[in-house]
Amino acid sequence: MRLTPTERDRLLIFTAAELARARRARGLRLNVPEAHALIADTVCEAARDGRRLTEAIDLARGVLGPDDVLPGVVDIVGEVKVEAVFDDATRLAVVTDPFRSAEHAGALPTPTDRACHTGGSRTGGFAAPRLAAAAPGSLGTEAPGAILFGDAPTDPFADSDVVTLDVENTSPVPVGVTSHFHFFEANPRLRFDRAAAYGRRAAIPAGSTVRFDPGATVAVGLVPIGGARIAIGFAGLVDGPLDAPGAKEEALRRAHACGYLDTNNPGAASEPRIYKAPGSRGSQEFPEPPEPPEPRESSEPPEAPGSAGSPEDPKTREGDVG
Structure with a gap:
């Protein structure tokens, strides 16, 4: 059986989602990857059944509630993105507030109030959560990824010779x-x-x-x-x-x-x-170096080329060659 990379990814999501369903059936609360997989698989199966994009997203929002996942999962998984094959085209489904099940509908805050995050997807760089303390499943300031401020920073040079x-x-x-x-x-x-x-x-x-x-x-x-x-x-x-x-x-x-x-x-x-x-551009300036010493002048006259006791000037020898 020959599968494309997209089809292999779909099987991986389905396998993780089946594991999540089995554990949920045993009464276990799901962790982050299990919740991700189950919500994404719900979107893909709804698309396979011929449903429209908005219908698939609504179904994915109702598959899990805050009581179905471990503490902190609601704070971490603020959004689930998955590409699904619909009847008309392959579309990117973005499931915001993924834990808004039927019995908890309206209990969670809006997406703009849920969290402060970096980048487009909260599945990657999630930062300081700002969930209200009363939000179901939220840990508030104790949520994973929360920024905890310590005491005032100390002077790193306090013990140095300043x-x-x-x-x-x-x-x-x-x-x-x-x-x-x-x-x-x-x-x-x-x-x-x-x-x-x-x-x-x-x-x-x-x-x-x-x-x-x-x-x-x-x-x-x-x-x-x-x-x-x-x-x-x-x-x-x-x-x-x-x-x-x-x-x-x-x-x-x-x-x-x-x-x-x-x-x-x-x-x-x-x-x-x-x-x-020399050759510098703009206002490239340097401290002026000390002046070099003046060259010494010799009192002895220079010897004539070809004279006794001195080698013949190579330039003169070259010029004499006719």
């Missing part, structure tokens, strides 16, 4: 520093105590950013960088172990040489020396 610095943004544009950026190497237009910020990062949740508006001064908490404490990249002021001998002093020297603003360096310029890298 240093608070006043940081002033002297640039005309906002500046943002991410959570795990070596704060010592932050934007050169930020004026703060660079020495106190060495080896530290912002005391903010991972992945977040602290923002400095133009001309604003913000108090920022800094905590020590953890792990192996190796700073590679960033602004290139360290590029190595943070706690190596002389690393902090050398990083401060480089920062001051590049014009990084520092409250503890009164001799620094009021504005950092900024240059645009």
